[in-house]
Amino acid sequence: MSPFVTKVQQLSGQNLLACYQCGKCSAGCPVVSQMDILPNQIIRLAQLGLREDLLESKAIWVCASCMTCNVRCPKGINIAEVIEALRQIMLRRREDHVDVKELSDAERADVPPIALISSLRKFTS
Numbered sequence: 001m002s003p004f005v006t007k008v009q010q011l012s013g014q015n016l017l018a019c020y021q022c023g024k025c026s027a028g029c030p031v032v033s034q035m036d037i038l039p040n041q042i043i044r045l046a047q048l049g050l051r052e053d054l055l056e057s058k059a060i061w062v063c064a065s066c067m068t069c070n071v072r073c074p075k076g077i078n079i080a081e082v083i084e085a086l087r088q089i090m091l092r093r094r095e096d097h098v099d100v101k102e103l104s105d106a107e108r109a110d111v112p113p114i115a116l117i118s119s120l121r122k123f124t125s
């Protein structure tokens with residue numbers, strides 16, 4: 001197992017190899033239409049250790065941490081925690097996609113408060 005796969009499993013506390021690609025996580029995700037990689041594909045890429053494909057994806061930031069995928073997974077995998085682990089790895093590189101401090105007043109007024117709160121939580125995780 002590659003160090004990247006081990007790290008994702010350690011940070012998330014999930015067994016990636018338990019996933020058998022049924023797709024139930026993606027089928028229930030409320031923001032899947034905005035994702036470039038679907039939740040089940042995130043798990044598959046993580047199993048394969050395809051680090052750059054995962055860390056460069058928009059999907060890990062689009063995820064709203066709603067946990068719907070967690071409750072739908074027949075294998076008991078907490079997909080949201082896996083995605084959070086990927087965000088943590090990315091944040092440790094200090095290459096954030098969004099810097100709230102850089103947003104203009106007009107942009108801040110336009111962004112739903114929950115999105116800002118979510119970003120702040122992700123920045124400090």
Ligand code: SF4
Pocket residue numbers: 018019020021022023024025026039040043072073074075076077079
């Ligand atoms: S629901 Fe669970 S087993 Fe099915 S694809 Fe998603 S992570 Fe894998």
Ligand code: SF4
Pocket residue numbers: 025028029030031032039062063064065066067068069070079080083
């Ligand atoms: S936690 Fe993220 S990936 Fe899972 S259903 Fe919610 S938005 Fe989709």
